[in-house]
Amino acid sequence: MLLIAGSGNKQEEFDAGSFRSVLWDPDKNTFSEVPTPEDLFCAGHAALPDGRLLVAGGTARYEVLGDAVTRAGGAMLLKNEDPDRGHDLPKGTRLRSPSGREYVTEAPVTVPPATKRAAGGGAEVTASEARVFVVAADEGEKGVTKDAAQYGVVGLTGADADNLYGLAGPLTLDDQDFQGIDAAYEFDPEAERYVPVNRMAEARWYPTLTTLPDGRVLTVSGLDEIGEVVPGVNEIYDPATKTWSPGPERYFPTYPALFLTRGGEIFYTGSNAGYGPADKGREPGLWDLDTNTFTEVGGLSDPDQLETSASLLLPPAQDQRFMVLGGGGVGESEKSTGRTALIDLDEESPAYRDGPPLPQGTRYLSSVILPDDTVFTSGGSEGYRGRGESDILKAQFYDPKANAFRPAAAPTVGRNYHSEALLLPDGRVATFGSDPLFGDRNGTRTGEFEKRIEVYTPPYLKGGREETRPTLGAGPERAALGTAVTFATDHPERIAGARLMRPSAVTHTTDVEQRSIRLDVRLDGERGAGEATFTLPDDPSLAPPGWYMLFATDAEGTPSEAKWLQIGGA
Numbered sequence: 001m002l003l004i005a006g007s008g009n010k011q012e013e014f015d016a017g018s019f020r021s022v023l024w025d026p027d028k029n030t031f032s033e034v035p036t037p038e039d040l041f042c043a044g045h046a047a048l049p050d051g052r053l054l055v056a057g058g059t060a061r062y063e064v065l066g067d068a069v070t071r072a073g074g075a076m077l078l079k080n081e082d083p084d085r086g087h088d089l090p091k092g093t094r095l096r097s098p099s100g101r102e103y104v105t106e107a108p109v110t111v112p113p114a115t116k117r118a119a120g121g122g123a124e125v126t127a128s129e130a131r132v133f134v135v136a137a138d139e140g141e142k143g144v145t146k147d148a149a150q151y152g153v154v155g156l157t158g159a160d161a162d163n164l165y166g167l168a169g170p171l172t173l174d175d176q177d178f179q180g181i182d183a184a185y186e187f188d189p190e191a192e193r194y195v196p197v198n199r200m201a202e203a204r205w206y207p208t209l210t211t212l213p214d215g216r217v218l219t220v221s222g223l224d225e226i227g228e229v230v231p232g233v234n235e236i237y238d239p240a241t242k243t244w245s246p247g248p249e250r251y252f253p254t255y256p257a258l259f260l261t262r263g264g265e266i267f268y269t270g271s272n273a274g275y276g277p278a279d280k281g282r283e284p285g286l287w288d289l290d291t292n293t294f295t296e297v298g299g300l301s302d303p304d305q306l307e308t309s310a311s312l313l314l315p316p317a318q319d320q321r322f323m324v325l326g327g328g329g330v331g332e333s334e335k336s337t338g339r340t341a342l343i344d345l346d347e348e349s350p351a352y353r354d355g356p357p358l359p360q361g362t363r364y365l366s367s368v369i370l371p372d373d374t375v376f377t378s379g380g381s382e383g384y385r386g387r388g389e390s391d392i393l394k395a396q397f398y399d400p401k402a403n404a405f406r407p408a409a410a411p412t413v414g415r416n417y418h419s420e421a422l423l424l425p426d427g428r429v430a431t432f433g434s435d436p437l438f439g440d441r442n443g444t445r446t447g448e449f450e451k452r453i454e455v456y457t458p459p460y461l462k463g464g465r466e467e468t469r470p471t472l473g474a475g476p477e478r479a480a481l482g483t484a485v486t487f488a489t490d491h492p493e494r495i496a497g498a499r500l501m502r503p504s505a506v507t508h509t510t511d512v513e514q515r516s517i518r519l520d521v522r523l524d525g526e527r528g529a530g531e532a533t534f535t536l537p538d539d540p541s542l543a544p545p546g547w548y549m550l551f552a553t554d555a556e557g558t559p560s561e562a563k564w565l566q567i568g569g570a
Contacts, residue, residue, distance in 0.1 A: 001026060001422075001430070002034070002053060002187060006041025008449060009418065009435055011062045014039060023192060026424055026455070037194055038183045044255075045505040046209035046217045047513060048239045049545035049568065053187040053505065054217055055194070056237070057204035060107055060225060061133065061179040072143040073135040074171040075226040076151065078109065079127040082163040083116035086128070095134065095151035095166045101143065103134035103151065103171065107179075107225065111164065133179060133226045136171065145171045177227035177275065180205030184237070184244070197242040202230050206254035206274055209505075210512050213264050213540035215239060215568075218289070221252045221276075229254060229276045248292035251281045255510045257311045261345055262320055264289070264541045269311035269324050270300060273508035278330040282306065284352070286345070297343060299351035305329055305337040308363040308417075310509050314400050315373040315499070316518035317542055320345040321400070323355065325377060326362035332384045336361030342403075356405050359394055364509050366421035367398075368429050369516045371499045372460055372557025374399050376408065376429055379415030386416035386436035387443065395456070413452050422504035423514070425549055425562035427469075429456040460558040470494040470552040470560040472532065478566040482538030484522075487563060489552070492523040492530030496555040500536070500548045500565070517543055521552070536567065543567055 003022045007014035019036040043057040064073075076095065080087060093105045109132040116125050136143020151166035180203040185194040204222030207230075211217055217237040224230050234247035252258075253276030257269045270284035282303070285296040300306075309327025313320075321344045329335035340355035358365070358377075365380035375398040383390035391414025396405045411431065415421075418435035431454045436447030461469070471494070475487030489495065498519040505513040520535040532552060537543045549562035 003432065004036075004040050004043065004045070004055065006036065006039045006043070006058060008041060014059065014062055024453070026430060032192070034192060034194070037185070037196070038181060040183070040185075042178070042205050042507075043183075044204070044207040044209040044219065044222070045507065046211050047503065047505055047546045048186065048217070049215040050239070051189060051547045051566065052239075053189070054184070054209060054237060054239070055187060056184045056200060056209060056219055057207045057222055058181045058183050059178060059205055060181045060203060061227070063178045064176040066175065069173050069176060070139045071135040072145070072171045072173050073106075073133060073176055074168060075131055075228075076103065076134045076166045076168040078111045078130045078132060078164065078166050080111045080164050081114050081125060081127045082159070083114040083125050086110065086112040087164055089132075089153070094137065094154035096154050097145070097149045097151050099149070101145055102137040102154065103168075104137055106133045106135060131226055134168070134171070141173075143171070144173060178205050178223055179203070179225055179227045180223050181225075186239075198244060200235055200244055201246070202233050202235065204230060206508070208252075208256050208258050208510060208512065210258045210260060210266065211544045211546065212236070212260065213544055215545040218247055218258070218266070220247075220250075220258060221254050221256055223254060223275055248289050250287065250292065250294065252276075253281050253307075255508050256281075257510055257512055258287075259313055259322065259512050260541060260544060261286070262539060262541050267322060267345065269322055270303070270306040271309040271311040271324055271327065271510070272307055273510055274307065278304065297350050297352065299343075299353055300324070300341050301354055302327070302337040302339045305335050305339070307331075308509055310365045310367040310377070312367050312369060312375065312511065313515050314375070315369050315516035317515045318518055323375070323398070324352070325367055326358055326365045326380060328361070328363040328384065334383065336363050336382050338362055356398075356403060358405070359396070360392065362392055364416045364419060366415060366419060366431060366509070368421050368423050368504075369501065369514055370423065370429075370458060371427060371501065371516070371551040371553055371559035373401070373499075373516065374557075376456070376458065378408070378411055378421060378431060378456070379419060381414070381416035384437070386414065386434070386447070387438060389441040391416055391434075391436070409456070411454055411456070413450060413454055415450070418449070418508070420506045422506055422511075423501065423549075424455070425564070427458065427461055427551070427559045427561070429458070430454070431456065460556065465556075465558045468494065469558045470554050472550070472552055472560050472563050475563060477564065479536055481536055481540060481543060481568050484533050484535045485565065486531050486533040489530045489532045490528055492525055492532060493527060494554050495521060495523060495532050495552045497521060497553045498532070498534050499551045499553065499559075500543065500567070501551060501562070502546065502548055540568060
């Protein structure tokens, strides 16, 4: 299991260039470090058809807020009018206004050559552009500028000085948000290393990656290289060519919960995890990528409290029912809600309706689909990042058939911001992380990142049921959609059903990968020499290509240990 920290929300680790990823083996409970080439803190992730993990985005610069902002800053547009030469400007390049104010670039930036085309017997030159974040060389008000200005690059002379320049509007002491990078890697689980691929066109911090029916990956939103939400410029990654192409344009707040639905449309549940104005891109709905049309859905209670909410495609995936759980107001709002909501996309006019409430207002709730078609939910906090010691030491199961919660054993470790939970191949659930803003109720101590891992054993593996669970033996590792796969089993009499479950790629309460698909089962043979044959779905929008966990279940939902099965991949 790959745990990606990058700089781990620690400015000092970022400044030192110390970026971490760790592989955890839950069977042996061992950890091994993975060299991490860039700061992949707050990247997005999605599983690829061949079993690699696409990791895109990360951190270029940490936020600077309030009184910590000592130097004015903002975005500067660099323009190059020379069609014969581009420029690579290092971090720390100085730009000077006619009035003598100087600003310094906070990242390296490449300004390509201008474009030139024949026009009217001559040539028409269009300046190239690149953006970069700059801060004032002087501290305080001396570095503030209220007017737009043109800036020269300090050190350039002659034609270079004429052709390359910067343009900027007001540069102020306002808050400066996190900034993203355009990095993209495939993590190779066999070699246990990151493999660089072509970089994205846009820098992204807090992006969502959603797998499409053909195995390509839609990449959406995030904060860009100057700390602004990417303005609807989306990209699609092709694992066959390791390249990116433009996707349909549509604006979303950061880490939007975007799920692949049957037929290939994308459902935005409304859940998200962070940045963007309260009145833009927040409405849930169905997005047709082919026509780039978006059909909003209504009916949601507390629609202003979808940030840091959890959402998932309820099991089985064939039913196309989604659930939203909890959430809070935009930004550092004190609001949180215990609302849950359900929507059936197979209805003629889908709309949300209220579900059973959570015990209290809950942000950062972890929700994990189990092989018995229940949903295990755990943790979260009532306040923003656990403020006021508001971690919720409660867990519960949601039963889609009964549309009701029932209590589960309480966790002993609080989990809020930067916490995750996911299903293990043995049917248990692992919970990780938590990054509270403060370490005490009154906010006098800075919080510490939670490094303890807890593993929850569901009731279906208690009371002797683990010893009598279904078993799967030898069988294929790869199969095509629409085919049947046969596995040996010593106990065919124990098997009553099966689920094909896509593994999670979860961060910031956002897990658009996990899904559970019901399979038809045929049993042959007798105890000690049986076979179980499972019929796979034929729809790649229901089961996009990749590796899945295959669980056989008994009549009470107790699962076998999973067999890994690659569906439709190369």
